[in-house]
Amino acid sequence: xxxxxxxxxxxxxxxxxxxxxxDDLTSSEYKWGFVTDIESETAAKGLNENVVRMISKKKxxxxxxxxxxLKAFRYWQKMEEPTWPNVHYPQxxxxxxxxxxxxxxxxxxxxxxxxxxxxxxxxEKLGIPLEEQKLLSGVAVDAVxxxxxxxxxxxxxxxxxxxxxxxxxxxxxxHPELIKKYLGSVxxxxxxxxxxxxxAVFSDGSFVWIPKGVRCPMELSTYFRINxxxxxxxxxxxxxxxEGAYVSYLEGCTAPIRDNNQLHAAVVxxxxxxNAEIKYSTVQNxxxxxxxxxxxxYNFVTKRGACRGKNSKISWTQVETxxxxxxxxxxxxxxxxxxxxxxxxxxxxxxxxxxxTGTKMIHLGKNTKSTVVSKGISxxxxxxxxxxxxxxxxxxxxxxxxxxxxSMLMSDKCGAHTFPYIEVENESSKVEHEATTSKIxxxxxxxxxxxxxxxxxxxxxxxxxxxxxVFKELPMEFAVEAQKLLAISLExxxx
Amino acid sequence: MLSIKNLHANxxxxxxxxxxxxxxxxxxxxxxxxxxxxxxxxxxNVLTGNKNYEVTNGNVLFEEKDLFDMDPETRAxxxxxxxxxxxxxxxxxxxxxFLKTALNEIRKYxxxxxxxxxxxxxxxxDKAKVLGLDDTLISRAVNVGFSGGEKKRNEIFQMxxxxxxxxxxxxxxxxxxxxxxxxxxNGVNIYRxxxxxxxxxxxxxxxxxxxQPDFVHVLYKGKIIKSGGKELALELEExxxxxxxxxxxxxxxxxxxxx
Numbered sequence: 001x002x003x004x005x006x007x008x009x010x011x012x013x014x015x016x017x018x019x020x021x022x023d024d025l026t027s028s029e030y031k032w033g034f035v036t037d038i039e040s041e042t043a044a045k046g047l048n049e050n051v052v053r054m055i056s057k058k059k060x061x062x063x064x065x066x067x068x069x070l071k072a073f074r075y076w077q078k079m080e081e082p083t084w085p086n087v088h089y090p091q092x093x094x095x096x097x098x099x100x101x102x103x104x105x106x107x108x109x110x111x112x113x114x115x116x117x118x119x120x121x122x123x124e125k126l127g128i129p130l131e132e133q134k135l136l137s138g139v140a141v142d143a144v145x146x147x148x149x150x151x152x153x154x155x156x157x158x159x160x161x162x163x164x165x166x167x168x169x170x171x172x173x174x175h176p177e178l179i180k181k182y183l184g185s186v187x188x189x190x191x192x193x194x195x196x197x198x199x200a201v202f203s204d205g206s207f208v209w210i211p212k213g214v215r216c217p218m219e220l221s222t223y224f225r226i227n228x229x230x231x232x233x234x235x236x237x238x239x240x241x242x243e244g245a246y247v248s249y250l251e252g253c254t255a256p257i258r259d260n261n262q263l264h265a266a267v268v269x270x271x272x273x274x275n276a277e278i279k280y281s282t283v284q285n286x287x288x289x290x291x292x293x294x295x296x297x298y299n300f301v302t303k304r305g306a307c308r309g310k311n312s313k314i315s316w317t318q319v320e321t322x323x324x325x326x327x328x329x330x331x332x333x334x335x336x337x338x339x340x341x342x343x344x345x346x347x348x349x350x351x352x353x354x355x356x357t358g359t360k361m362i363h364l365g366k367n368t369k370s371t372v373v374s375k376g377i378s379x380x381x382x383x384x385x386x387x388x389x390x391x392x393x394x395x396x397x398x399x400x401x402x403x404x405x406x407s408m409l410m411s412d413k414c415g416a417h418t419f420p421y422i423e424v425e426n427e428s429s430k431v432e433h434e435a436t437t438s439k440i441x442x443x444x445x446x447x448x449x450x451x452x453x454x455x456x457x458x459x460x461x462x463x464x465x466x467x468x469x470v471f472k473e474l475p476m477e478f479a480v481e482a483q484k485l486l487a488i489s490l491e492x493x494x495x
Numbered sequence: 496m497l498s499i500k501n502l503h504a505n506x507x508x509x510x511x512x513x514x515x516x517x518x519x520x521x522x523x524x525x526x527x528x529x530x531x532x533x534x535x536x537x538x539x540n541v542l543t544g545n546k547n548y549e550v551t552n553g554n555v556l557f558e559e560k561d562l563f564d565m566d567p568e569t570r571a572x573x574x575x576x577x578x579x580x581x582x583x584x585x586x587x588x589x590x591x592x593f594l595k596t597a598l599n600e601i602r603k604y605x606x607x608x609x610x611x612x613x614x615x616x617x618x619x620x621d622k623a624k625v626l627g628l629d630d631t632l633i634s635r636a637v638n639v640g641f642s643g644g645e646k647k648r649n650e651i652f653q654m655x656x657x658x659x660x661x662x663x664x665x666x667x668x669x670x671x672x673x674x675x676x677x678x679x680x681n682g683v684n685i686y687r688x689x690x691x692x693x694x695x696x697x698x699x700x701x702x703x704x705x706x707q708p709d710f711v712h713v714l715y716k717g718k719i720i721k722s723g724g725k726e727l728a729l730e731l732e733e734x735x736x737x738x739x740x741x742x743x744x745x746x747x748x749x750x751x752x753x754x
Contacts, residue, residue: 442546447583449567450543450576451597451653452604461596465587465636 046095049073052200055100059169059203062176072189072199079193085356086385086417087325089298097263099201099234157217163247164209165220168236171207178209182240186269186306186333194265194327195302198234202267205235210245210276219475221250237268241276243309248279250478262287264323266301274309274336279317281474282330283482286322288489293352293381296324303330304360307339307368315342316359317473319482321489324353329387331360334368334399341370344470346482348489349382349414358388358419363399363429372403375467378414379490385417392429399429407437408466410459410490460487496521496661496692497542502553504541511537513717514553519661522689526703527696528728529714530736535696536580538714539665542694543577544570557661571597572604574660578650578667585637590649591619593637594656601657622655626682643670651682662686664695668702680705700732713739 052073056066081092158165164175172179189199206222222237241247264286270278280303289296299322305314316330332341343359361370376384390401407416418435440462448458464471464483471479497519504512511534519525529535541548542555544567555562557573565573585593599609610618619633626648638646647667654662664683668676683706687693695706703711703725711728713721721727721739731739 441583443583444585446545446567447579448585448593448597450571450579451593451657452568452571452600453597454568454600457596457600461588461593462585465585468587 045098047073047097047099047201051099055201055203058100059172061169061172064176064180065172068184068189069200069202072196073201075190076193076196076200079196081193085327085387086383086419087327087354087356089325089354092263092298094197100203161214161217162211163214163216164207166207168202168205168207168238171238175207175209178240179207179238182238182269182271183236184269186271186304187267187302192302194300195267198236198265198267198302202234202236205237205266206239207237208239208247208249210241210247212242213244214242215245216247219248219250221252233262233264233266235266237266238271239269239278239280240271241273241278241312243273244275245273246277248281248475250281250283250475252283252285252478252481262297264297264299264301266303268301268303268330270303270305270314272305272307272309272312272314272336272339275311276309277313277315278305279315280305280330281478282316282318282320283474283478283485284318284320284322284326285485287324288322288351288353289324291351291380293324296353297322299323299326299328301326301328303328304333305331305341306333307336307341307365309339310336310365311338312336313340313342315340315344315473317342317344317470318346318357319467319470319474319485320345320347320355320357321485323355326353326355326357328357329359331362332370333362333364334370334396335364336368337365338367338369339365340368342473343370343372343374344473345374346377346467346470346486347375347384347386348377348379348486349384350379350489352381354383356385356387358386360389360391361401362389362391362393363396363401364393365396367398367400368396369399370401372401372405373469374403374405375470376405376407376416377410377463377466377486377490378407378416379410381411381413383415383417385419387419387421389421389423390431390433391422392424392426392431394425396426397428399426401429401431403431403433405433405435406466407435408463409437409439456491459490463490496523496558497694498556499542500554502538502541502555503551504537505549505551506537506547510551511548511717512541515714515717515719517712517719519692519694521692523710524687524693524695524706524708525710525712526706526708526725526728527694527712527714527719528698528700528731530739531698533714534717535698535714536665539577539580539663539694539696542570542663543567543575568600569604571659572601575663576654576657576659576661577663577665578647578654580665580667580669582638582641582646582650584639584641586639588637590633590635590637594619594653597653598657618656622652625655625685626652627678628652644672644675647671647679648675648682651679655682655686658686660691662691662693664693664697664706666696666698668697668699676702676705700728703728715739 049070052069053066056069184199187195189196208220210216239247239249270280272278286297286299287295307314314332318330320326330343334341341361345357347355347357349355358374359372361372372388374386376386378384384407386405388403390403392399405418409416416437420433422431424431440459444462445455445458448461449455463486471482474482499515499517502512502515503510515538527535527538537548541550550563557575562570595615602609623633628648632645638649641649667679671679695702695708708725711723711725712719
C-alpha cells in the first residue's frame, strides 16, 4: 500500500510541476510589452470642440477637414454608447482620455536617418523591417506610432506605378480630391458611436490608392503601436482600388503593458471599383490584459468595404489574439453585380479576454457571393461571440452565401456564442450556415503525446489545424507569424 | 524490455486490471488474447499513459526505468509505440507534418540530429511503398476521411517511420479485410527484429496466422489466466473462450502468471 501512495505523490508532483511550467509560460506571454522612452507631445485629457480643432491644427489640416471633424464631434455628442455586444466592461469616461500624442520631432522627415533612433529601435524590437534594405522581401511599411505616421518606406517604387501609399494626414493635404470623394463614403461619420468619435479625433492612419489597371507589386503593411499611457489611438485607414486594380494590405498591432485599459477606436474603409480586388489582412495582438483581466486594450473598430464595381472583390482575413475586449465586424457591401465578399477570422480569447466579432455581408447586386469562415477559440475564462448578418436585398438575384462558424473550447470556464442573423428578401438566393462547437479533444492530445509530442505542442498543432482554412488566406510570412502568435496566446491554457 | 508486476488499474473507479504479471524480453512477440471486456485495451492504455486509466497498484519497468515516472510523450520518446485500436483524426494537419514533428521530437530526446527534409522524404517514400500506401495519404490530414483499413495501415506506417523499440498493437486486425490484414502483418514482420519487441492485443486468432507470436497469454477478468506458446491461440480458436471461462477456476492457480 505504501507503494500506491508513493506513486500518487509522484504523479501529483509531476502535474504540479507541469502546471508551474505552464504558469511561467503564461505569465511571460506578452512579449511586446515594452515602453519606449521618447519625448512625446500629449494633449491634456478630455474632449471638446477645442480639442478637435487643436488636433486638426496640429496636423495643418485645411478648413474643410476641420469642419468635417466638428460635424462628427457634434453628432457624436448626441449618441449613446452601444450596449448590445456580448461584452462587459466598466463605463468608459471619455473625458479621462488624451486624444492626441505624438513623438516630439521635427515636423517633416525626409529620410529614415532623421527618425529618432529610439523609435527605430522600437520598430526593430517589433520586428518591422523598417529600413529600406531590409525590405527586399517586398513589404512596404507605414508605421503608426501613437498618433503619427513616422515613416513610409518604399514610396518611390510605388510612385513609379502611380500608387499612392502615405499617411492619411499627408493625403488630406496632398490628395484632397481623393479624400473628399472617398473619406466617410463607406463609414459615414454618423455610422456608430465609435466611428463618429473616430471621425472627430482620428489622429493618423494610412491611405492607399491604386490606379486603374495596376496590380500593386508588393504587400502593403501598416504597423500600429500604442506607446503613451492614457492615450487613445484613433487611426483611420482608407484604401481605394480603381477599375481592375489589386492590392493586398496587412495591418499588425501591439501595445505596451499598462494596468489601465486603453481605447482603440479605428475605422477602415475599402472601396473597389469594377474588376478590382482588395485583400485586407489583420494580425491583432494588442495587449490583452494580465491573467486576472487587469488592463488591456479596448478594441472597438469599424471596418467596412464597398464592392462598388461589378466583378469586384473584398476579402477580410483577421487573426485576433490580443485586446481585453474586441468589438469589430469587418463587413462587405456587395453593390456591384457578381461582386464577391469574404471574411476569414480566427479569434482567440484567453484568461479574461472578451470578443464579439463577426461580419456583415450585404448583398445588393445580382449574383453576388459571400463566404464567411469564423474560427473562435476560447480558453481560460475567455468569452468569444460570433455575430454576423447576411442580408440579401430584393434585387440581389442569384446571390449566394456560405457561412461556417466553428468554436473550440479549451477549458470549462470559457464560453462560445454564435449570433447569426439572416435577412433574405430575394427568393432566388441561397444562404447556407454551418456551425460546430467542440472541446479540444483529450483523445487528440493523447494520440499526439503517444507519438512523442508534448502537450503544449500537441495543443498548438490541433489549434493550427483547426484554423488552417483561415491561415491559408494570409500572406505566407504573416501566416507563420500568426501561428506563432496563436501558440503564445494559448500557452498554458490546457493543463 | 518490459517487466509488469502485479499491475492493477481502474477505469471510472472500476477495477479492470486485477494483478497482471508479464515479462517481455527483447526480440520477443507476445500476444494477449481474451474475450471482450477482459481488459486487453486497458492494458495497452495503461502502459502508454492514458490519463483516463488510473494505476492503483503494481509497477512496470521499461528498459529498467520506472514506466510510471514518465509522462506519455517521454514513454513514446523512450521507444514505446501504440498502434491505436481507433486512430484519432487531427483535422488540418498533414500526416507528413505530424510525422516529421513526432520523429524529430523523438530524435531530439535521443540526442540524434533532426532529419533533413530530403532524408525525411526518402524515409516516408520508402516505408509507404512497403505498405502500398499512395503518396496522397501522406499529404492528407491525419486520419481525416481515411477508411478503417487506411487508418490501421497508417498506424503501421507511423511505426515504420518512428522505429520504436516496443510496439503495442491494439486490435490492429479489427475492421481489416484479408488483403489489408496481410499488408499490415507484412509491415510488422518486416520491422520485427532481435532488438525490438511486440505485444499484440487481439480478440481473434487470425492475426496470429500472419504475425507468429512466441508467447500467447489469455486475459480474462483482468488477470492472465493461461499462458503458452503459439499453439494456445489455435486451441482457443478451436474451443472458443467458453472453454477458458469454464476452466477458469481450475487454471487460475495452475498457471504462474508469467510465462
